[in-house]
Amino acid sequence: MAPKIEEAELIRAVQRGDQSAFEALVRSYDQSVLGLAMNLLRSPEDARDAYQEAFLRVYKNIHSFRFDCSFYTWLYRIVTNICLDHLRKRKIRKEEPAFLDTGDRQIDRTYAIEEDRAAGNPERSLWNRQLSDRIGEALSQLTPRERMVFELRHYQGMRLRTIGEILETSEEAAKNCLFRATQKMRAGLGDLV
Amino acid sequence: MNCESVGELADLYLYGELESGQEEELEQHAHGCAACRSAIERRRALHRSLDTFEAPPTGAAGRMPPEPVSEPGRRTPAVVVDELRRFPPVGSNGPGRVRIFRIAG
Numbered sequence A: 001m002a003p004k005i006e007e008a009e010l011i012r013a014v015q016r017g018d019q020s021a022f023e024a025l026v027r028s029y030d031q032s033v034l035g036l037a038m039n040l041l042r043s044p045e046d047a048r049d050a051y052q053e054a055f056l057r058v059y060k061n062i063h064s065f066r067f068d069c070s071f072y073t074w075l076y077r078i079v080t081n082i083c084l085d086h087l088r089k090r091k092i093r094k095e096e097p098a099f100l101d102t103g104d105r106q107i108d109r110t111y112a113i114e115e116d117r118a119a120g121n122p123e124r125s126l127w128n129r130q131l132s133d134r135i136g137e138a139l140s141q142l143t144p145r146e147r148m149v150f151e152l153r154h155y156q157g158m159r160l161r162t163i164g165e166i167l168e169t170s171e172e173a174a175k176n177c178l179f180r181a182t183q184k185m186r187a188g189l190g191d192l193v
Numbered sequence B: 001m002n003c004e005s006v007g008e009l010a011d012l013y014l015y016g017e018l019e020s021g022q023e024e025e026l027e028q029h030a031h032g033c034a035a036c037r038s039a040i041e042r043r044r045a046l047h048r049s050l051d052t053f054e055a056p057p058t059g060a061a062g063r064m065p066p067e068p069v070s071e072p073g074r075r076t077p078a079v080v081v082d083e084l085r086r087f088p089p090v091g092s093n094g095p096g097r098v099r100i101f102r103i104a105g
Helices: A003-015 A019-041 A044-064 A071-093 A111-117 A122-140 A144-155 A160-166 A171-192 B003-014 B020-031 B034-051 B077-086
Strands: A099-101 A106-108
Touching: A003 A019, A003 A044, A003 A071, A019 A044, A019 A071, A019 A144, A044 A071, A071 A144, A071 A160, A122 A171, A122 B034, A144 A160, A144 A171, A160 A171, A171 B003, A171 B034, B003 B020, B003 B034, B020 B034
Parallel strands: none
Antiparallel strands: A099 A106
């Protein structure tokens, strides 16, 4: 059976109240949803909350899914809306996690990755940390919507058309948003390269 | 296309988001303009630098911190479904934040 048809049957089963089908649906998307939330929010705690909230909303609203867009688009619309809310709240509180808050300790959010690549090269490691700090700072200067579009395009590799569908806007509006975001990123990082 | 337009469109070009006509015009201009070629390469280098800023892995690499130890064992989607069943219907005030999932790690 083709994967799309299989998924459509799974969704219909969930709509009929089949909980094992919901379990299968969660399984097929949970890592990508968590990854997306993590990319967008850069905070494991917030990403977890967004991930949970997303599947909760899926469960509560799947009866209203009418197959007029792909399930992927519908699901990502839910996730991005939740993440946008998180980003907006952060903007209001002027918070931007510079570190990974792990509860009992804090880890620089990118050093953890870079240390592997730069192992044995302290200068490289220092440079990577400085670069990451600057990128994080530049990202925090974007509006939540610019940040969303930038993250989806640059880090998730989504096409602007898909981003427009997910954010329920036009491809052109998504393009303009990406344009503003890249301008701001250049302004914040231009002297680094 | 002129140098100013190339400057404006270079990022969209690198993302492959220009319409084919625009892309062709940009490439034609860059072919004959060393300054624009250099500007595009600088922009490409910036994109590569941005690539170094990645979210921490969320899976077995272990950089997602564990859930509080007080919680019961790892929750499978089946447990999630059970918990969701107890969740109030849409429109009610609900219990606020609830822990539904345990992240695999």
